[in-house]
Amino acid sequence: MKKNSNMKIQNQRMGTVITNSDSSNMRAAMDKVAESLTHTISPVAKEDDTPIDKSVLIRTTEAERERWKQAAAAEQISLSAWIRDRLNSAASKVLDCEHPESMVRRYPWSVTCTKCGKRLS
Numbered sequence: 001m002k003k004n005s006n007m008k009i010q011n012q013r014m015g016t017v018i019t020n021s022d023s024s025n026m027r028a029a030m031d032k033v034a035e036s037l038t039h040t041i042s043p044v045a046k047e048d049d050t051p052i053d054k055s056v057l058i059r060t061t062e063a064e065r066e067r068w069k070q071a072a073a074a075e076q077i078s079l080s081a082w083i084r085d086r087l088n089s090a091a092s093k094v095l096d097c098e099h100p101e102s103m104v105r106r107y108p109w110s111v112t113c114t115k116c117g118k119r120l121s
């Protein structure tokens with residue numbers, strides 16, 4: 001995180017704005033925001049019952065965040081669920097091979113896709 005940058009934290013539920021000119025106060029500011037949040041969504045992923053207990057803090061513009069919220073609302077899911085779905089799809093495209101079995105070569109030491117070169121095991 002850039003030092004001495006002006007930090008502005010918007011709590012979307014409470015409408016609280018905390019302005020911080022010193023990044024050393026970031027932790028205290030985040031704690032204050034966290035205290036005012038109420039958990040309204042299921043704390044486990046529905047697919048495999050894994051606890052959803054990790055957070056990713058990202059920066060974005062107000063316009064982008066509003067569009068993401070609109071998209072999530074249109075699909076009647078939480079913003080967190082909407083973002084997780086999109087990021088899981090993007091990660092899958094990067095990390096997983098989607099080519100047919102005929103393109104997979106199996107060796108005693110590895111299983112590799114001949115199309116994308118990804119090592120599958």
Ligand SMILES: [Zn+2]
Nearest residue numbers: 097099113116
């Ligand atoms: Zn492949």
